[in-house]
Amino acid sequence: MKTKSTRRTTSLKLGNTADFNRIRERIVGVNQQVPLLNGDTRIYINFDNAASTPALREALDAVNEFMNWYSSVHRGTGLKSKVATQAYDDAHRIVAEFVGANLRDHTVIFGKNTTEAINKLSYRLPLTKDDVVLVSLLEHHSNDLPWRARAHVEHIAADPLGRLDEADFDRLLEKYKDRVKLVAVTGASNVTGFLPDIHRLAEKAHANGAQILIDGAQLAPHRRVSMGALDDPAHLDYVSLSAHKMYAPFGSGALIGRKDTFERGEPEYRGGGTIELVTVDAVEWSAPPERDEAGSPNVVGAVAMAAAIKALDAIGMGAIANHEATLTAYALEHLSAIDGLEIYGDTNPQTAASRLGVIPINVRGMSHFLVASILGAEWGIGVRNGCFCAHPYLLHLLGLSGEESNRVRADILANDRHDMPGLVRVSFGMYNTAEEIDTLVQALTNITRGKYYGRYEQDGKSGEYSAIDWKPDLSRYFRL
Ligand SMILES: Cc1ncc(COP(=O)(O)O)c(C=O)c1O
Numbered sequence: 302m303k304t305k306s307t308r309r310t311t312s313l314k315l316g317n318t319a320d321f322n323r324i325r326e327r328i329v330g331v332n333q334q335v336p337l338l339n340g341d342t343r344i345y346i347n348f349d350n351a352a353s354t355p356a357l358r359e360a361l362d363a364v365n366e367f368m369n370w371y372s373s374v375h376r377g378t379g380l381k382s383k384v385a386t387q388a389y390d391d392a393h394r395i396v397a398e399f400v401g402a403n404l405r406d407h408t409v410i411f412g413k414n415t416t417e418a419i420n421k422l423s424y425r426l427p428l429t430k431d432d433v434v435l436v437s438l439l440e441h442h443s444n445d446l447p448w449r450a451r452a453h454v455e456h457i458a459a460d461p462l463g464r465l466d467e468a469d470f471d472r473l474l475e476k477y478k479d480r481v482k483l484v485a486v487t488g489a490s491n492v493t494g495f496l497p498d499i500h501r502l503a504e505k506a507h508a509n510g511a512q513i514l515i516d517g518a519q520l521a522p523h524r525r526v527s528m529g530a531l532d533d534p535a536h537l538d539y540v541s542l543s544a545h546k547m548y549a550p551f552g553s554g555a556l557i558g559r560k561d562t563f564e565r566g567e568p569e570y571r572g573g574g575t576i577e578l579v580t581v582d583a584v585e586w587s588a589p590p591e592r593d594e595a596g597s598p599n600v601v602g603a604v605a606m607a608a609a610i611k612a613l614d615a616i617g618m619g620a621i622a623n624h625e626a627t628l629t630a631y632a633l634e635h636l637s638a639i640d641g642l643e644i645y646g647d648t649n650p651q652t653a654a655s656r657l658g659v660i661p662i663n664v665r666g667m668s669h670f671l672v673a674s675i676l677g678a679e680w681g682i683g684v685r686n687g688c689f690c691a692h693p694y695l696l697h698l699l700g701l702s703g704e705e706s707n708r709v710r711a712d713i714l715a716n717d718r719h720d721m722p723g724l725v726r727v728s729f730g731m732y733n734t735a736e737e738i739d740t741l742v743q744a745l746t747n748i749t750r751g752k753y754y755g756r757y758e759q760d761g762k763s764g765e766y767s768a769i770d771w772k773p774d775l776s777r778y779f780r781l
Pocket of ligand 1 (some may be wrong): 351352414415416417443475487489490491518519543554564617
C-alpha cells in the first residue's frame with residue numbers, strides 16, 4: 302500500500318563522513334566510469350546493494366594472498382594443504398563469531414548462498430507434510446518455496462506498510478500449536494527494509510516448542526546478528542548468509558545452525574568429504590560440518606567471506622548501521638518531497654534507524670521498467686526493478702486484487718510482461734554518500750516531470766525498456 306509522508310524541511314547531516322569516505326576507498330570499482338546515453342561518462346552510482354554488494358579490498362587482498370597457498374583442504378599432507386586447511390577452519394570460526402554462535406553448540410556449514418543454505422536446512426529437518434512451518438508474507442522466494450516442498454506452510458500476514466503482523470503470528474502459533482515445527486522469517490525485508498523483531502519471534506516460537514530460522518541474507522551486512530546460547534529463550538536456531546551481499550563476491554554462503562540437528566540424519570548431498578567410513582553395505586557419516594559439506598569446498602569463497610566479515614567487524618556494525626540510517630533518513634526526506642513519486646513501506650525519515658536502507662518507489666503513471674532504464678542510461682545509476690523474488694509481498698504492497706493477480710499470471714503464461722506490476726528499488730551500502738542520493742533525487746525529479754532525453758522501446762517478452770539506437774559495447778569494458 303503506498304503512503305506519502307508529509308514534506309519535511311529539516312536537513313539531516315551525515316555523521317562520520319570522513320570515516321565513511323575512507324571505507325569508500327576500500328570498495329573495489331567504486332570510481333568506475335560508465336557511459337551515458339548523451340555521450341558523457343560519469344562515476345557509476347550503485348544503489349543495488351540489496352542484490353549484491355561490491356567487493357571490499359580486504360576480501361580481494363586476502364584471496365590474492367591466499368592463492369599462493371591455495372591447495373587441497375583436509376586430506377593433503379603438504380605444508381600448503383595444512384595452511385589452506387587452517388584458513389578454511391578459521392573461516393568457519395570467524396563466521397560463527399560474527400553471528401554470535403559458539404562452535405560447541407553450533408556448526409557453520411559453507412555452501413553457495415542463502416538459497417542453498419535454506420534448502421539444506423529444509424532437507425535436514427525431519428519434517429512431514431503434517432508439520433507446519435510459519436513463514437511470513439515478506440519472504441524472498443528462497444525462504445518460502447523450500448518449505449512448501451517439505452511441510453504445510455502458513456504465511457504470517459503483513460500490514461499495509463509491509464510490516465510483519467505479529468498479532469497474526471500469535472494467532473497462527475495458537476491455531477497450529479505443537480504442529481508448528483519451525484518459524485522461518487527474514488531478518489530484514491529485501492523490498493522495504495523492514496526489520497522484524499526476530500528475538501521476540503524466537504521467544505514465542507521456542508515457548509511453543511518450535512525452532513526458528515532467520516534468513517540473514519539482507520540483515521547480516523547491515524546489523525549485528527546475535528544467535529545466542531541455546532538456553533536463552535530468545536536465541537536463533539539457524540541463520541543463513543550470502544557472502545555476495547557482504548562485500549565478498551566469491552560464490553559462498555553459510556548455514557549456521559544448532560549442531561544437534563546436523564549430528565543426526567543423512568545429508569541431502571552424499572559423497573566425498575561427508576563420511577568417516579564406507580563399506581559396500583554401510584556408511585559412517587562424519588561429524589558436522591563435514592557431513593553437510595559434500596565434495597571439495599569453495600575454500601577461496603570461504604576465505605573471501607571471512608576476510609570481508611573481519612573488515613565489517615573492524616568498521617563496526619553499529620557504525621555501519623548509523624551511517625546507513627543517516628543516508629536512509631536523508632533519502633526519505635528528499636524523495637518524499639518529489640511530486641509524482643510514490644514511496645512504499647515506511648516513509649518516515651525519523652524511523653530510519655529501525656529499518657534498512659532499502660526504499661521501494663514508483664513514478665506515478667510510469668512503468669518501473671522505464672524508470673530503471675532511464676536511471677541507468679541517462680544518470681549512470683544502478684537500481685533494480687520488478688518484484689525482487691518476493692511476489693506475494695509485492696502483490697500485497699501494490700494492493701493488487703485477486704482478479705488483477707490472475708491477469709498478471711495469465712500475461713506471464715502468455716509470455717507478455719509489458720504490464721508486469723513492480724517497483725523500483727533503491728538500496729544503500731555502507732559506502733554510499735549523500736551526494737549520490739542528491740543525484741538520484743535530481744534524476745527522479747526530472748523523470749517525474751517528464752524530463753528525460755532518450756527514446757525508449759519496450760521488449761514485451763521481458764518488459765524491459767532500452768534506449769533506441771544506444772547499445773554500449775560491453776566488451777570495451779571487460780572481456781575474457
Ligand atoms: C532476504 C533474501 N533472502 C534470500 C535471498 C537469496 O540469496 P541468494 O541469491 O544469495 O541465495 C535474497 C537475495 O536477494 C534475499 O534478499
